[in-house]
Amino acid sequence: MRQPSAPRAPRTGPTRTGAQRPPDPRAPRGADLVIPADELADLHADWDEPVPDDDAPREQPEVAPGRPDRAPRAALPGRAPVSQLDDRLAERRRARSRVLWTRIGIGVGVLLLLVGAVWAVGFSSLLALRSDRIVIAGEGAYLDRDAAVAVVEEAVGTPLVRLDTAGIAARLEERPDVADAVVTRDWPGGVTATLTPREPVAVAAAADGGESELLDLVGPDGVVVASVAPDAAPGDLPLLTVDMTQDGAQDTVLAVLSVLDQLPPELREQVRDAGATSPDAIELRLHSGSSVGWGSAAESDLKARVLLTLLQVPATRYDVSAPEAPTTS
Incomplete structure (x- = not known):
């Protein structure tokens, strides 16, 4: 039979304030427990640790070095x-x-x-057209440069970006001495008008019905380039002889002028006059007195080469209306 153990001596030393050790449910009720000495020492060490008092002031965290602008946290850790x-x-x-x-x-x-x-x-007006920046490019014996400058000067004062270059070119081409015009901007305040002059290919009596002694210099498109006195007319230009009262006279004149425009210079200077009764019956008369039956304006280049060859043989009449089968008489 088990002998009752001696009564436990009361524990001395500091105890945990307000805390009681909970009973071990495994311990038999009404019986005393025997605790080894080493475990008892560990329990005493745990109980001897001071318990933090909730009313005691807490230590404030130190300010991080190099961050003087960060205020120390005065509230709970991790919350600003x-x-x-x-x-x-x-x-x-x-x-x-x-x-x-x-x-x-x-x-x-x-x-x-x-x-x-x-x-x-x-x-x-910083980038507007100025009159002293107008350039006219192009050379021609009958090209009136002053008149061309006057046309361009109508746009003086207009900013270049708004300048109607196509409109200026069209107005220049309306002039009889200009066949073609190209106008380009010349920054910051100028333009260049490149003109192709209209060259005359024939001389005709003035269109005033003979009331004046002037002769008209006619271009290949039938436009009168200039009117000059007879002694001022170029000697290498043939005289245009077309009856302007006949039906279709304008078409006939254009056909004759087209032939004269395609003649090489060495052949054109031998032609004294050119006329026709219709666009298909063009006749040339040479300074030598010989006549040339040309026919229509078709194949004029070939006809001109054939005629230059035939002229090596003196004749009164040369017919190149059919250039593959020319005749002389």
Whole structure:
């Protein structure tokens, strides 16, 4: 039979304030437990640790070195005070506002620059056409350069970007001495008009019905390039002899002029006059007194080469209306 153990001596030493050791459910009720000495020492060590008092003041964390602007946390660890959070949100709103207004300022500045550039280029006189910057390019015996300059000067003061170069070229081509015109801008304030003069290919009696003694110099398209006195007419131009009262006289004149325009210079200077009764019956008369039956204006290049060969044989009449089978008499 088990002998009852001696009563436990009361524990001495510091105890945990307000704490009691819970009973071990495994311990038999009404019986005393025997605890080994080493375990008992461990229990005494645990109980001897001081218990933190909730009313005692807590240590404040030190400020991180190099971050003087960070205030020490006075609240629970990991949570910023409400006032500090509001300051940061306000600073963020101010930063966003500064970025927004900076962008708006940049946009307004760029817009003003664009408006100023458009005004300077398209509406101011900074890049407008000046009369001293007009250049007329092209050479011709009957080209009136002063008249061409006067046409271009009508646009003086117009900004180059708004200058109607095609319209200026069209007005230049309306002149009888200009066959073709190309107008280009010459920055910052000039233009260059390149003109192809209309060259006469025949001399005709003045269209006033003989009331004047002037002769008309006629171009290949039937346009009168200039009117000159008989002694001023070029000697290498043939006289155009077409009855202008006949039906289709204009077509006949154009056919004759087309033939004269295609003649090589060494052959044209031998032609004294050219006429026709119809576009298909063109006749040439040479300074030698011989006549040439040309026919229509078709194959004029071939006919000219054949005639130059036939002229090596003296004859009264040369017929090249059929260039593959020419005849002389």
